[in-house]
Amino acid sequence: MLTIVNFMPVYHQAPVSLHLLKADVAAAAERIRAAVEDGGDLRVLVPACETALADELRCALGLGADAVIEADPLLGFVYENDTACVQVTRGEKPIPSDVGGNLPDVRLIPGSELLGAPGVRTVWIEGADAPVDLPEACAVADVCSAAGVAPSDAKAVYVGFPSGALVSAGDGEARVELGSDYVRVLTKKDCAASVLLEILSTYRQEGCGRCVYGHEGTYQLATIVGDICRKKGQRADLDLMRDLAPVMATQSLCEVGRAAGRTTASFIELFGDEIEAHITKKTCAAGACKAFMTYHILPDKCVGCGECVDACEEDAILGKARFIHVIDQKACVQCGACVSACDEGAIIQAGAEKPRTPPRPIPIRRR
């Protein structure tokens, strides 16, 4: 039996295993030794950039150079897969050849699992400086509070790879399995489509390119969601994703493509309406997608000076002296030049909620 203990960060921004290892290398070595079966082989994976740590661990374990492998940190997700980790122990690149957990003679233990307390999951919440300990199965409200998000602001909890779970924050008592080093709480200010795009972009980088559903599937999802966020979504897009995501979740060669499919399916299930509004109503409810931002001239601040008209290269601003100026939204290209030209601070950018403005220039009432 070959035991592989993995300290490679699955998310580079959430190096939980490495964090726990560095906290006490000697204690970690003790746990690692205990995890190896009698007569079994041991390999430990640490990032290639952590040479000093690798040496320290070798000393503590009393093992030779080849037992602690300094692996390439270019990819992260693949280190959750035993077939990929076995490749690394053979001096090859970390490329999965199958779904993990099926190798009879190999046991892959994530460092975080080995070093964490029983029943506790150490997770790194997006934006935090350090990981926090939470129960493995945790109430949504507790995750939100650990993330410093008020329950009224929270929209959902997203658990990263390999779980890919998305749980609505509507019910604070709802349970969420923390099956990842990385957790993100979506707030009212987060647009579901653009968060999904971020996630899919990560999957694009983490993919190995070996299978059609993992590689081309993720490419199509990322491209479609990207189009949606750029106001280029098409009516059939959600149906396309509903078609593709479940097939990816079963037909990708390894967990990376499968989790991408699962995550996408969860986002559509929970936030289908919000995403679809980008296409049908041309709005981004959270006001996060830049393509849906518009510029407006506030009628009570405009002095009719015409500076903005001179600044607009698209001739998209209508008005004349002593008239309240109005931006023609059809002609506006959202360059923002008018904002800096206006000394009165009368021009603002608006997301989901638009200010009231006259349809065409009207004379300024004497103030």
Add this chain to the structure above:
Amino acid sequence: MNLTINGQQVEAAEGASVLDAALDAGIFIPHLCKHPDLEAVGGCRLCMVCVDGASEPVCACKTAAREGMVVDSEAPAADRVRRMAMELILATHPTDCTGCVKYGKCELQSMYQYMGVSPMRWRVKSRPVATDDSNPLITHMFTRCIRCGRCVRACRDVRGVGVLDYQHTENGIRIGTDGHVTLEQAGCRFCEACIEVCPTGSIIDVLGSLRDDRSREDNIVPCRSGCPAHIDIPEYLRHVKDGAWDDAVAVVRERVPFPESLGCICTHSCESECKRNGLTAPLSICRLKRAAAVRDTGSWKARVRHEALTGKRVAVVGAGPAGLTAALYLAEKGHMVTVYEANEKVGGQMRYGIPAYRLPDEVVDREMATISEISQGCDESPRIELRCGERIGDPVALLAAHGGAFDAVLVSVGTHAGTRLPMSGADLAGVYLNTDFLKAARQGSPLDASGHVVVLGGGNVAYDCARTAVRLGAASVDVCCLEAEDKMTSTPEERAEGAEEGVVLHDAYAFNSINESEPGSGRVGSVTVQKISRFYFDEDHRAVTELVEGGEVTLPADHVIFAVGQKPEDTAGMGLELTHGPYVSTDAALRTSVEGVWAAGDCVTGTKSVIAAIEQGRIAASSIDEFLGGDGDISEVLTDHPEHSPLLGKVPEGYYDGRVEPASAEGVVRAKTFAPFEAPYTCDEARCEASRCLQCDLRLDLHAPRLWNEY
């Protein structure tokens, strides 16, 4: 093991995959990333099947066949996954197939046409990757790549080379070398397996390297097709690499009976075809043949064809390479052969044309002795009778039908008459013909070559004359020819070696006149030549020269040698239909206008090469054997031909270096002697040189996947 696929009972071998079981039974299931020679990975998801009524489809290439299994490749669930996978592949593949070299041969094209799939509902946009044509032999057009990974697996798993892999780049994942270095820097062995297994036009032979007039096999192994006798060159080079000299010679002897002579003097058109011309330098194929031949112990002799005597008799007129080759194969087929030779010894141009410093008498004698020995075999008396010093003026009279004693006659008299150009002074004393000059030198009674010698002509024979003159003690030797140096028919090596021995070349000169030493002396004194700017043949095949005004040069000359071609002697009186003057006219099987008479070699083809003459001898022997009631099969298997190991392994030290050069006497030393100046390769040199072979033929061992229309 029995299973049911699409309602059909199918037998499968233990350990076979469902896909293999189906394909072997003639049931087509679409697939792309699976190749007959490569491990399955299950990446393309085209070979989807539902097993035993399960709703979730699995890929057939990774599913082992089991007894009693019920497989459905047409189940809606399997079809859905397969079609969507193909849509996704096509969505990023260039849409226009017509500009692709693989058009009509592309597996992807074949597969999507079979499935009738269009990617139009997805985001359709190809991912452009700059074409990389910086590598020799292999061009990468990865815009067309579908990342099936067949090239990666072929390079790693089949060849053990491992230079190709998936690479993360700023613009996504693509195939390439680690560190994005050139193929040579990565350690590529240029075996071209990657080209062979690529289902699309992503990895291709360098554009323009494949000739339309050649078969696929000939294009892939061009040395073999470039050899007139089609010697299996990669096969014997592998034996040389392993130091298996007898096996190497056996492979050569399966096609030609003069390995050592050819190893010394072959014009080696194979080397100009060698794919390593694009990679440092071609293999030294000719010298490797010699290296093996000089170490041959003859263990192949036991396998020589030796059919029972037929009672038929064949006369061969002319004991050059064509005649002797035919004599050997006819004798092996059981016919009694009498070889008539006008000269005192056998060999033809090998003995009387080619100078001794290239091919000494001993080699010709040795190979003749071997021919006599193997053709006699265990018979009591020889099957080949040599009758030297007998010139046959009327070969037809040898036929039984015309009062002679033979059932068939082969005319292989070669081209032993030199050509004298009809120019002023051509008949002066001291003007020689190439054939006379070279033959006299070989017979030990050389013509006078003292003083200044001028050779007119630019082929290898001109250089044979010039270098023979050097050895006979000429004070100076000038070679003049019409062609500019880059158009000369002599090999560059020949010119370089000649120059080292003091031969001065005057290329691109027209021959104006040969002048008397003193008016009325009747003896040559000088040659006047004139520089030309251009030389070509017009529509009527007449030579046209454009003279350079004031470009006249007069070279002092005590002797002038015409080396401007040679032609057959005696053919005019043979009663055979002739062509282009004195050449014997034949059909493709080398039959002449008289039934029972064949002709082969230079007297048919014009002066060519020993290897071309040998091939003519083979064709004639086969044809004559059929005429005499045989099956015409003269092929031989003189050694075992085990399956090739597909594994090449990591690139060895020195793989990209140039040729290994054998020991060779310096110009000033060899200019004084007719002894051969180049030593055969040592064992180590030969093995090192042979290991440079790309083994292009291994590519032919890879199995081409059958397209759906072949099921």
